[in-house]
Amino acid sequence: xxxxxxxxxxxxxxxxxxxxxxxxxxxxxxxxxxxxxxxxxxxxxxxxxxxxxxxxxxxxxxxxxxxxxxxxxxxxxxxxxxxxxxxxxxxxxxxxxxxx
Amino acid sequence: xxxxxxxxxxxxxxxxxxxxxxxxxxxxxxxxxxxxxxxxxxxxxxxxxxxxxxxxxxxxxxxxxxxxxxxxxxxxxxxxxxxxxxxxxxxxxxxxxxxx
Numbered sequence: 001x002x003x004x005x006x007x008x009x010x011x012x013x014x015x016x017x018x019x020x021x022x023x024x025x026x027x028x029x030x031x032x033x034x035x036x037x038x039x040x041x042x043x044x045x046x047x048x049x050x051x052x053x054x055x056x057x058x059x060x061x062x063x064x065x066x067x068x069x070x071x072x073x074x075x076x077x078x079x080x081x082x083x084x085x086x087x088x089x090x091x092x093x094x095x096x097x098x099x100x
Numbered sequence: 101x102x103x104x105x106x107x108x109x110x111x112x113x114x115x116x117x118x119x120x121x122x123x124x125x126x127x128x129x130x131x132x133x134x135x136x137x138x139x140x141x142x143x144x145x146x147x148x149x150x151x152x153x154x155x156x157x158x159x160x161x162x163x164x165x166x167x168x169x170x171x172x173x174x175x176x177x178x179x180x181x182x183x184x185x186x187x188x189x190x191x192x193x194x195x196x197x198x199x200x
Contacts, residue, residue: 004142004153006106008184020191027195039196040155042104042186051186053104053153055140084108086142086151091120095127096139099199 002088002100005062008042008051009073009081015045035061051082059085102188102200105162108142108151109173109181115145135161151182159185 014022023041030039037055044050056062062085070081090100114122123141130139137155144150156162162185170181190200 004140006108006142006153008106008186016189017191019189023192024195027192031196038198039193040104040198041189041192041196042106043189044184044186047184049184049186053106084144084147084149086108086144086149089116089119089141089143091117092123092127092141093139095124096131096136096141098138098140 001058002037002090003056003059003062004086004088005054005056005066005083006051006086007054007066007069007081007083008049009078010048011043011050011078012048013045015043019043019050033061033065036065055088059087101158102137102190103156103159103162104186104188105154105156105166105183106151106186107154107166107169107181107183108149109178110148111143111150111178112148113145115143119143119150133161133165136165155188159187 030036035057037057040053042051042053066083066085070083073081130136135157137157140153142151142153166183166185170183173181
């Protein structure tokens with residue numbers, strides 16, 4: 001089974017290359033989280049939002065990580081985080097070329 | 101550039117294999133949408149929600165698809181859809197093993 005964690009929150013930058021430089025160390029630590037497979041880092045300069053789409057191996061790991069990440073974002077000055085966990089319908093996703 | 105479209109909405113089933121069977125034809129049509137790369141089909145029986153995470157080649161294709169998909173969901177009896185489009189921070193995502 002695979003689980004998607006989708007996270008988004010209000011964000012005022014840095015964006016793009018500067019975001020990469022500011023968050024590189026954090027990204028490396030995220031790769032070491034239990035159950036973690038991958039993360040797409042997302043950003044929208046027009047709506048002033050950022051976030052991430054994650055694939056996890058199990059639901060518990062995704063929930064534990066979401067709690068940790070929301071606390072971290074709070075410490076960065078981001079009080080509210082939208083976070084949702086879903087199981088993946090693998091057969092339909094494979095039909096639509098989703099990589100596993 | 102790559103763009104993530106995240107979509108979720110209230111949903112009461114079918115789930116799992118029955119969802120696969122009910123949505124297979126729709127999934128095949130989604131693969132033909134302009135700019136489409138892949139979709140993960142998401143479902144959560146506890147929160148009664150479903151949706152999808154999409155990767156698109158350009159922002160305009162993602163926005164056009166979101167409008168079409170929201171109209172289709174309305175015709176299925178789903179009045180409100182949460183849909184957000186983000187650009188992908190590719191350098192950070194590659195650090196976190198995201199497939200491109």
